[in-house]
Amino acid sequence: MVKIKSLAELKKIKEQAQNSVSLRVKGDNIENMIQIRVAMATCGIAAGAREVMNEFVEALNEEHIDNAVVTQTGCMGYCYAEPTIELTMPGKDPIIYGYVDKQKVHDIINKTIKHGELIDGIINSQHKTIE
Amino acid sequence: MMKELALHVLDIAENSVRGEAKHIEIVIGEDLKTNRFTMDINDDGKGIPEEMLKTIRNPFTTTRTHRKVGMGIPFLNDTCLMCGGRLDIESEVGVGTRVHADMEHENIDRPPLGDIASTLINLFSSYPDISFAYRHTYRARDWEEAQEFSLTTEELNEILEGMPLTTPSVFIWVRDFIRDSISGLKELEEE
Numbered sequence: 001m002v003k004i005k006s007l008a009e010l011k012k013i014k015e016q017a018q019n020s021v022s023l024r025v026k027g028d029n030i031e032n033m034i035q036i037r038v039a040m041a042t043c044g045i046a047a048g049a050r051e052v053m054n055e056f057v058e059a060l061n062e063e064h065i066d067n068a069v070v071t072q073t074g075c076m077g078y079c080y081a082e083p084t085i086e087l088t089m090p091g092k093d094p095i096i097y098g099y100v101d102k103q104k105v106h107d108i109i110n111k112t113i114k115h116g117e118l119i120d121g122i123i124n125s126q127h128k129t130i131e
Numbered sequence: 132m133m134k135e136l137a138l139h140v141l142d143i144a145e146n147s148v149r150g151e152a153k154h155i156e157i158v159i160g161e162d163l164k165t166n167r168f169t170m171d172i173n174d175d176g177k178g179i180p181e182e183m184l185k186t187i188r189n190p191f192t193t194t195r196t197h198r199k200v201g202m203g204i205p206f207l208n209d210t211c212l213m214c215g216g217r218l219d220i221e222s223e224v225g226v227g228t229r230v231h232a233d234m235e236h237e238n239i240d241r242p243p244l245g246d247i248a249s250t251l252i253n254l255f256s257s258y259p260d261i262s263f264a265y266r267h268t269y270r271a272r273d274w275e276e277a278q279e280f281s282l283t284t285e286e287l288n289e290i291l292e293g294m295p296l297t298t299p300s301v302f303i304w305v306r307d308f309i310r311d312s313i314s315g316l317k318e319l320e321e322e
Contacts, residue, residue, distance in 0.1 A: 061299035
């Protein structure tokens with residue numbers, strides 16, 4: 001148990017992150033960010049939503065995509081298709097993908113996020129974001 | 132059913148979030164000496180009305196608006212009962228809710244704790260406006276005293292000075308830090 005010593009390392013990680021994303025303006029202009037919201041209610045959690053969220057964060061880190069934020073949302077009502085995610089590209093309507101697994105996370109990043117190409121598994125084009 | 136108890140923690144903590152909590156405390160206790168495994172999720176949210184508290188273990192009790200069942204509490208209740216323990220829920224409207232899950236540590240039906248580090252970083256990063264406090268104690272069968280690991284989002288935010296926990300490299304570092312600290316709990320400190 002060497003907690004104090006280890007936590008201090010977080011400062012370095014923070015500084016590194018600050019340098020690599022110096023161009024990004026955060027917080028106040030969330031509309032300009034790619035938003036990925038993972039449905040994290042009982043249905044989503046039981047189906048693997050937590051791992052999907054982890055995979056998104058790791059993949060975005062590897063791909064150096066700095067203008068994306070991964071967060072969670074409640075049950076969107078598509079319990080049969082969990083894990084589900086809501087992807088909002090800046091200035092566009094949200095898209096819901098269902099049956100998301102680790103492979104699909106990479107497909108969504110490589111096709112939809114990078115090239116705007118839609119892939120299989122879209123749930124409902126009429127969807128309006130909740131809250 | 133949930134494969135890991137850490138998924139139950141995530142699920143119950145989401146209830147606290149929806150209950151508009153500002154502070155959420157999560158405590159895991161592993162005591163091999165007394166053979167108890169406990170999980171506590173305490174919040175200062177809006178609380179559960181007495182009428183609802185009576186039927187909360189029933190899956191047809193839910194605050195959801197999309198559908199009419201809620202499986203979170205009933206699942207955890209069943210798991211506790213299956214594992215020689217029980218689930219206690221205390222709540223007061225306007226004050227908050229305390230969920231206490233108790234199980235036998237060495238029960239064959241007890242799911243593993245699983246990836247609690249992922250559960251915590253998912254919560255910490257998704258809800259920056261809520262302050263979280265985590266505590267984990269572990270006592271091996273032949274130890275007199277338990278070892279403890281604790282972490283609060285306040286400590287993290289002090290270091291991060293405004294950088295969000297959603298920043299991928301930060302998210303991953305904090306998750307791995309929690310993971311390592313918890314596995315470190317199970318090794319006796321060398322004097």
